Amino acid sequence: xxxxxxxxxxxxxxxxxxxxxxxxxxxxxxxxxxxxxxxxxxxxxxxxxxxxxxxxxxxxxxxxxxxxxxxxxxxxxxxxxxxxxxxxxxxxxxxxxxxxxxxxxxxxxxxxxxxxxxxxxxxxxxxxxxxxxxxxxxxxxxxxxxxxxxxxxxxxxxxxxxxxxxxxxxxxxxxxxxxxxxxxxxxxxxxxxxxxxxxxxxxxxxxxxxxxxxxxxxxxxxxxxxxxxxxxxxxxxxxxxxxxxxxxxxxxxxxxxxxxxxxxxxxxxxxxxxxxxxxxxxxxxxxxxxxx
Ligand code: NAP
Numbered sequence: 001x002x003x004x005x006x007x008x009x010x011x012x013x014x015x016x017x018x019x020x021x022x023x024x025x026x027x028x029x030x031x032x033x034x035x036x037x038x039x040x041x042x043x044x045x046x047x048x049x050x051x052x053x054x055x056x057x058x059x060x061x062x063x064x065x066x067x068x069x070x071x072x073x074x075x076x077x078x079x080x081x082x083x084x085x086x087x088x089x090x091x092x093x094x095x096x097x098x099x100x101x102x103x104x105x106x107x108x109x110x111x112x113x114x115x116x117x118x119x120x121x122x123x124x125x126x127x128x129x130x131x132x133x134x135x136x137x138x139x140x141x142x143x144x145x146x147x148x149x150x151x152x153x154x155x156x157x158x159x160x161x162x163x164x165x166x167x168x169x170x171x172x173x174x175x176x177x178x179x180x181x182x183x184x185x186x187x188x189x190x191x192x193x194x195x196x197x198x199x200x201x202x203x204x205x206x207x208x209x210x211x212x213x214x215x216x217x218x219x220x221x222x223x224x225x226x227x228x229x230x231x232x233x234x235x236x237x238x239x240x241x242x243x244x245x246x247x248x249x250x251x252x253x254x255x256x257x258x259x260x261x262x263x264x265x266x267x268x269x270x271x272x273x274x275x276x277x278x279x280x281x282x283x284x285x286x287x288x289x290x291x292x
Contacts, residue, residue, distance in 0.1 A: 001256050004149050004228075004263045006141075010271035013144070014056060017278050021057040029285035030059040031089045031115065031277075032081050036074070036100065037067035042093045049091070052274050058281055061087065067097055074100060075108050082110040089115035089281040094166075112287060115280035118165065126173045132287075134280045139171035141272025142207060142228050143181070149261055151205065151226050153184035159203035161216070161249065163190045167209040167230055175207075196220075208249035216250040218258060227255065227262040230269045 021028060031053055035046045046062065053060035065077060074096075081090050090113045096102045106114075111121035117136035125133030135143075146153065158175045162168035168188060175184040184205070189196050197220045200206055208216050209230035221227070231249030248265030256262050263269055 001259050002149075002261045004145055004261050004268060006145060006263055006268040006271045009145060009148050010141075010275040012148075013272075013275040013279065014052065017056045017275075017282055020282055024282075024285065027086070028057050028059055029088045029281050030061060030086055031091065031281045032061045032063060032084075032087050033091050033093065034063045034065065034077065034081075035093045036065050036069055037097050039095065042095070046093050049274055049277060052278055053281070056278055056282075058278060069100075071100055071104070074105055078105060078108045082108075082113060087113065088284040089113055089277075091116045091277065113284060115277060115284050117170075117280065123165070123170060126170055126177075129177045129179060134283070135174065135276075136166065136170050137273045137276040137280065138167050138209075138230065138269060139174055140276040140279075141269055142167075142171050142230065143174050144276065145228065145263065145269065145272055146205070146226070147181050149226075151261065153182050153205065156184045156204040157187070157202055158184040158205045158207065159187045159189065159200050160207045160209070161189050161196075161200070162209035162211075162230075163188050164209065168207075171207055171209070210249050212249055213247050214249070214251040216255060218251065218254040221255060221258060223258045224260045225258070227259045228269060229263050229265050232265060232270065 033046050033049055035042055050060040050062055081087050090109045092105050094102060106118040107120055109119055111119055114122050115134050117134040122133040126135055153175055160168050160172045172186045172188050175182055175186050187199050189199055200220045201222055203225055205226045207228045211231055211233060213233035213235050227250055229248035229250040233247050234244040235247050237245040246266050
């Protein structure tokens with residue numbers, strides 16, 4: 001079994017981006033990071049994004065509206081950032097507080113600044129095999145991990161667990177694309193899928209993104225499978241200062257000896273998500289107002 005080291009691959013990408021940004025003429029790329037409220041996971045994600053931006057030479061502009069912000073006020077903030085020529089990319093940290101309509105906010109971001117790739121135009125471009133858009137960061141990170149680990153998906157049966165807009169659906173579309181490295185045959189499973197283990201056992205590549213700790217067990221896979229574990233789940237652990245540890249959707253101890261390649265949690269997909277956000281921001285700077 002070979003471990004797919006997301007930390008190493010992400011740090012390679014970050015080093016490449018640092019060189020690319022240093023060579024860019026004119027002002028440095030600027031990423032607006034909008035975080036509403038004090039959700040602890042969001043606080044730590046935005047801090048990580050801000051730090052990584054600084055490492056690369058991207059200006060991170062953190063905007064912290066109060067948790068009481070209304071939908072209209074947040075949309076007005078997005079409009080201001082859309083119109084600001086010094087801002088190349090806009091990221092609104094998910095999840096937003098319950099009183100806000102997240103999808104409407106994502107849709108408001110100008111497509112050429114939508115570096116999180118969650119707006120309608122950029123998701124549509126993924127379906128159209130159009131590389132001028134921004135692929136959302138976690139699915140893009142999964143594809144990059146596979147490519148840099150020498151996994152060519154052509155002709156492979158790729159089983160995706162989960163159909164969210166954030167991970168499952170876009171990664172399935174990417175695997176399906178008619179281009180080098182992709183060209184896979186895809187099955188997408190969700191909570192209403194019948195006889196799910198019979199499907200996962202057919203997978204040459206299994207992408208698990210359901211948010212259930214240790215859901216994928218050794219009897220659910222074919223020996224030699226490549227596994228990308230997207231899940232980030234907290235399980236109680238009295239030996240940790242925090243009282244919990246992070247585990248994926250795959251029972252790593254039991255499954256990893258059977259896999260040919262597998263991502264750990266943490267240290268697999270997670271670091272890639274931030275690296276791909278930076279890659280999209282640099283692309284936004286290069287594209288300027290973007291294609292019509
Ligand atoms: P989500 O929006 O909650 O979607 C979960 C998906 O899994 C849904 O499609 C759901 O089916 C399906 N599902 C849930 N329980 C299932 C079961 N028992 N059997 C089959 N399907 C089941 O989650 P998400 O945003 O895609 O995230 C998934 C996981 O990835 C989470 O642990 C999240 O923390 C993690 N994540 C990690 C990163 C990273 O950077 N590493 C980024 C994003 C997300 P239905 O559609 O039928 O409800």
